[in-house]
Amino acid sequence: MGLKRVAALACAFALIAGSTTWAAEVDPTDWPAVLEEAEGQTVYFNAWGGSQNINDYIAWVGDTVKERFDITLNHVKLDDTANAVATVVAEKAAGKDENGSIDLIWINGENFVSMQEAGLLSDGFATKLPNWRYVDTDNPSVTIDFTVPTNGQESPWGGAKMVFFADPARSGPIEEMPDSADELLTWAKENPGRFSYPAPPDFVGSSFLKQVLIEKVEDRSVLQEPVEDAEFETVTEPLWEWLAAMQPLLWRSGRDYPDNYPAMKQLLADGEMEIIFAFNPAEASAGIAAGELPDTVRSFVFSGGTLGNTHFVAIPYNSDAKAAAMVVADFLISPEAQLRKEDPRYWGDPTVLAMDKLEPADRDAFAEVDRGIATLPPSKLGPVLAEPHASWMTRIEEEWKKRYGS
Amino acid sequence: MRAAVPATTSFPRFSRVVRPGFSAWAIAGLLALPVGVGLAGAMLPAVGYMPALGGTTFSLAPFRALFAQPGLAASIGLSLASGLLTTAVSTLGVALFLAAFHGTIGHRVARRALAPLLAVPHAAAAFGLAFLIAPSGLLFRLLALPFGFDRPPDLLILGDPLGLAMMAGLVAKEMPFLLLVALAALSQADPDRRMALARSLGYGKAAAFLMTVWPTVYRQIRLPVLAVTAYASGVVDVALILGPSTPAPLAVRLLGWMNDADLSLRFMASAGAILQVAVTGAVLGIWLLGERLTGAMRRQAATTGHRYRRDTGFRIVGSLPVALAGSAVFLGLLLLLVWSFAGFWGFPDVLPPSYNLTTWERVLPAAAGPMATTFLVAILAASAALALVVVLLESRRCQFRAAAGRAIRLQPAIAGLIYLPLIVPQIAFVFGLQVLVMALRLEPTILLLAVVHLIFVAPYVALALADPWYALDPRYEQVSASLGHGPITRLFRVRLPMLTAPVLTAVAIGFATSVGQYLPTVLIGAGRLPTITTEAVALASGGNRRIIGAYALLQTLLPFLAFSLSGMLPRLLSPQRRAKRAP
Numbered sequence: 001m002g003l004k005r006v007a008a009l010a011c012a013f014a015l016i017a018g019s020t021t022w023a024a025e026v027d028p029t030d031w032p033a034v035l036e037e038a039e040g041q042t043v044y045f046n047a048w049g050g051s052q053n054i055n056d057y058i059a060w061v062g063d064t065v066k067e068r069f070d071i072t073l074n075h076v077k078l079d080d081t082a083n084a085v086a087t088v089v090a091e092k093a094a095g096k097d098e099n100g101s102i103d104l105i106w107i108n109g110e111n112f113v114s115m116q117e118a119g120l121l122s123d124g125f126a127t128k129l130p131n132w133r134y135v136d137t138d139n140p141s142v143t144i145d146f147t148v149p150t151n152g153q154e155s156p157w158g159g160a161k162m163v164f165f166a167d168p169a170r171s172g173p174i175e176e177m178p179d180s181a182d183e184l185l186t187w188a189k190e191n192p193g194r195f196s197y198p199a200p201p202d203f204v205g206s207s208f209l210k211q212v213l214i215e216k217v218e219d220r221s222v223l224q225e226p227v228e229d230a231e232f233e234t235v236t237e238p239l240w241e242w243l244a245a246m247q248p249l250l251w252r253s254g255r256d257y258p259d260n261y262p263a264m265k266q267l268l269a270d271g272e273m274e275i276i277f278a279f280n281p282a283e284a285s286a287g288i289a290a291g292e293l294p295d296t297v298r299s300f301v302f303s304g305g306t307l308g309n310t311h312f313v314a315i316p317y318n319s320d321a322k323a324a325a326m327v328v329a330d331f332l333i334s335p336e337a338q339l340r341k342e343d344p345r346y347w348g349d350p351t352v353l354a355m356d357k358l359e360p361a362d363r364d365a366f367a368e369v370d371r372g373i374a375t376l377p378p379s380k381l382g383p384v385l386a387e388p389h390a391s392w393m394t395r396i397e398e399e400w401k402k403r404y405g406s
Numbered sequence: 407m408r409a410a411v412p413a414t415t416s417f418p419r420f421s422r423v424v425r426p427g428f429s430a431w432a433i434a435g436l437l438a439l440p441v442g443v444g445l446a447g448a449m450l451p452a453v454g455y456m457p458a459l460g461g462t463t464f465s466l467a468p469f470r471a472l473f474a475q476p477g478l479a480a481s482i483g484l485s486l487a488s489g490l491l492t493t494a495v496s497t498l499g500v501a502l503f504l505a506a507f508h509g510t511i512g513h514r515v516a517r518r519a520l521a522p523l524l525a526v527p528h529a530a531a532a533f534g535l536a537f538l539i540a541p542s543g544l545l546f547r548l549l550a551l552p553f554g555f556d557r558p559p560d561l562l563i564l565g566d567p568l569g570l571a572m573m574a575g576l577v578a579k580e581m582p583f584l585l586l587v588a589l590a591a592l593s594q595a596d597p598d599r600r601m602a603l604a605r606s607l608g609y610g611k612a613a614a615f616l617m618t619v620w621p622t623v624y625r626q627i628r629l630p631v632l633a634v635t636a637y638a639s640g641v642v643d644v645a646l647i648l649g650p651s652t653p654a655p656l657a658v659r660l661l662g663w664m665n666d667a668d669l670s671l672r673f674m675a676s677a678g679a680i681l682q683v684a685v686t687g688a689v690l691g692i693w694l695l696g697e698r699l700t701g702a703m704r705r706q707a708a709t710t711g712h713r714y715r716r717d718t719g720f721r722i723v724g725s726l727p728v729a730l731a732g733s734a735v736f737l738g739l740l741l742l743l744v745w746s747f748a749g750f751w752g753f754p755d756v757l758p759p760s761y762n763l764t765t766w767e768r769v770l771p772a773a774a775g776p777m778a779t780t781f782l783v784a785i786l787a788a789s790a791a792l793a794l795v796v797v798l799l800e801s802r803r804c805q806f807r808a809a810a811g812r813a814i815r816l817q818p819a820i821a822g823l824i825y826l827p828l829i830v831p832q833i834a835f836v837f838g839l840q841v842l843v844m845a846l847r848l849e850p851t852i853l854l855l856a857v858v859h860l861i862f863v864a865p866y867v868a869l870a871l872a873d874p875w876y877a878l879d880p881r882y883e884q885v886s887a888s889l890g891h892g893p894i895t896r897l898f899r900v901r902l903p904m905l906t907a908p909v910l911t912a913v914a915i916g917f918a919t920s921v922g923q924y925l926p927t928v929l930i931g932a933g934r935l936p937t938i939t940t941e942a943v944a945l946a947s948g949g950n951r952r953i954i955g956a957y958a959l960l961q962t963l964l965p966f967l968a969f970s971l972s973g974m975l976p977r978l979l980s981p982q983r984r985a986k987r988a989p
Contacts, residue, residue, distance in 0.1 A: 044934060049941070050948030052768055059772070076933035077944035086665045087932065089672065090837070093458035094844030101850065101932035110668075118669055170557075193560040199651055201666075256565045256651060262949035270542035270753040271557035291750045291764070292950060394668065406477020406653040 049077020124152025282348025285372025447838020489639025499727030534738020640831030
């Protein structure tokens with residue numbers, strides 16, 4: 001093929017692609033019109049693909065929306081959500097303002113704030129979805145993500161709460177496990193090399209640092225405001241002191257870190273680590289069911305509270321399947337989909353719905369979910385500590401990298 | 407119906423298509439163009455220009471930000487060391503192995519074992535090695551019983567700050583590759599007569615090989631060696647699995663910045679891409695200096711008069727690197743297999759207490775689609791690469807029409823262009839390429855993905871095919887021409903059938919290269935064309951060893967089939983060929 005012909009072909013491709021429809025906004029208040037437009041559309045759902053349970057759950061959602069709404073849902077499995085953000089950035093850089101490659105993205109926290117600030121998200125839609133009426137709006141984290149108002153630009157999907165796991169068969173009674181960051185430090189002195197956390201910017205690793213910061217900070221209210229340079233050092237000083245004491249006691253003496261929380265599960269199973277943590281209270285039960293963890297593992301929390309937040313789905317500004325993406329987002333907060341998600345046989349992720357808003361039959365079904373032998377009931381999960389403003393996470397990650405990341 | 411046209415009439419038409427020079431330049435240019443454009447796409451943001459993110463003025467701020475990154479020097483050092491040490495150990499291992507085993511049974515065993523070794527993708531080999539040498543891995547499980555420990559030792563083996571585990575993983579994969587090209591080059595280095603001469607002067611077997619045969623072999627495989635050097639200095643997947651994290655080698659950190667949600671990091675990441683090109687360039691430069699140094703040392707050793715006759719010990723030691731690398735990859739693969747069937751398998755059990763099919767039941771239905779995509783893209787890219795490379799090689803040969811027995815090589819400029827994608831680190835230009843593809847509004851299709859893979863596949867096919875192509879005795883075709891056959895007939899009836907084995911090997915190498923592509927597939931496929939490799943990487947982030955094992959095996963399967971077929975087909979076709987040769 002000559003150069004000329006290739007160039008001609010490239011131009012032809014460009015013309016064909018350029019003539020497709022514009023990524024127009026869709027009005028969710030006219031729901032029947034949304035359903036009609038959604039019919040036959042394909043939704044590329046970019047979501048972390050590291051968990052077979054979650055992948056299977058999303059496949060089930062795909063089958064269901066195909067059957068009911070004639071929507072094709074393709075799960076694009078990510079190894080890091082930031083990659084999807086980077087893709088939308090690249091598309092904006094290339095002027096690809098319509099027909100973008102991502103229609104729905106599993107997101108929260110700093111990734112959301114980044115996209116919102118850069119104008120990479122569709123207009124607010126979440127609060128206008130029909131199933132929004134079931135959502136637990138008394139929980140501020142369904143509309144405020146890391147202190148930043150979502151403006152309806154992301155629709156809640158599930159709750160998350162930091163929970164710790166240990167194996168009493170190796171480490172003694174679960175009741176005697178540490179009950180705060182300080183007690184964890186004391187425990188580590190007695191059991192050196194048996195605790196660690198994923199290196200930031202891993203989401204769960206950064207969250208652990210925030211947990212310690214919230215516990216140790218003098219005035220928690222400053223964390224709800226964007227970080228100010230002048231105060232950063234003094235406010236975070238207790239965190240760095242705690243880390244300095246912890247560092248030599250970490251697994252591998254802090255010279256290496258687990259990749260992420262699933263890696264910590266493996267380390268717990270092998271007996272390399274004795275206390276691990278995750279953002280999903282049912283993680284241990286699911287791990288036992290999957291043969292990843294011994295069936296003696298149990299959960300515990302700090303009685304003073306642990307970090308909690310909500311994870312969402314959002315629609316990029318240049319999606320051309322916005323109607324179908326909204327229908328999927330709406331289905332994800334239906335009692336049916338939320339019930340299945342809370343069941344640890346499928347996933348075990350806490351619901352974002354308010355029990356008192358549900359039909360009695362649905363409420364009973366939620367009450368009957370068997371959360372698994374290693375999962376704490378909602379009543380024993382302890383208080384929720386609110387996420388600091390997203391800017392704290394960014395600064396803490398930078399500072400951590402300076403001190404320990406090189 | 408028209409009468410059959412005599413084959414000779416196609417001659418003028420063919421020579422127009424393969425006009426010496428033009429088509430070669432066109433093909434080489436087409437393959438190199440994306441690299442250039444991709445680099446330009448990294449260069450502009452590196453100096454502050456990226457209007458979509460508000461960068462409209464030129465400045466050196468991205469480079470200042472880059473050099474202010476903590477641990478940057480360590481990252482650069484790791485990349486340098488990885489490029490140099492990996493290549494040095496791999497090359498030395500191959501040289502020692504051939505010196506010790508040339509013309510023996512070990513030589514034949516190695517040749518047999520090569521195909522499956524080459525089929526294992528880098529990431530799969532790295533995971534296998536991790537399952538083997540980690541403190542909770544097989545080796546320590548074997549030690550646990552005699553030494554009586556019930557939990558893994560707290561040792562920093564994977565991800566050690568010096569990157570030794572990472573380099574071991576790279577060596578295990580690169581040594582078989584270099585051995586393959588060295589074996590191919592060996593037959594052209596006239597080993598038997600050279601050895602006989604050196605032996606008659608009283609040199610030991612190993613010394614005779616290293617002093618007379620190896621220099622010629624090395625000259626032939628220099629390009630693959632340089633490709634390994636460049637690859638090892640910019641590797642991402644193996645570094646992620648086995649390499650250190652605090653700090654990571656430059657290419658890994660670069661990927662992190664490129665993918666960061668903080669969009670302003672893109673400028674610094676682009677500066678990092680340029681730095682990566684410079685680091686790889688430095689590694690290549692140092693390697694070329696090292697070549698001169700070792701050449702001088704060899705000449706000095708040759709003039710001392712030592713005959714190095716007693717080399718039994720040397721020959722045992724010489725076999726170690728290749729044997730270790732080979733058995734590590736095979737054992738790793740076996741471990742992946744066992745994990746994919748394991749139930750709960752805790753330390754220090756050497757074998758899983760229970761087995762089940764759960765993993766495969768979940769994996770297989772989900773993997774069918776990606777497997778099909780992988781196969782289609784790979785076969786398209788490999789066949790297209792073969793066609794392009796054949797045209798390229800033939801057009802060069804046409805310029806040497808009557809030069810029987812004279813060594814033909816590609817013009818240096820053209821070779822430089824084709825092999826550019828092997829020398830320039832992938833991570834430095836794929837992000838720029840992604841922006842170009844988007845700007846052209848190209849939709850992710852199988853065809854587009856195959857075209858992008860072609861950039862990386864074609865150089866390997868050319869690498870594998872060029873030497874055997876030009877080594878074929880031109881007199882076969884001269885005889886055919888004297889019987890009145892045109893160039894197309896000669897190509898399809900004489901040259902290609904006689905070169906079936908190297909052609910199929912080249913296609914298999916191209917196929918395997920395509921299967922292993924991760925970054926270009928994710929970026930150009932925009933996640934819409936998942937291949938078995940992209941799925942494996944996404945699922946590996948979940949750290950479930952059963953899933954990792956299953957996907958790594960699936961990832962190995964397609965290249966393994968390709969290599970096995972390329973080895974079997976010539977033998978299956980051979981009765982027909984014999985008949986043709988001796989009518």
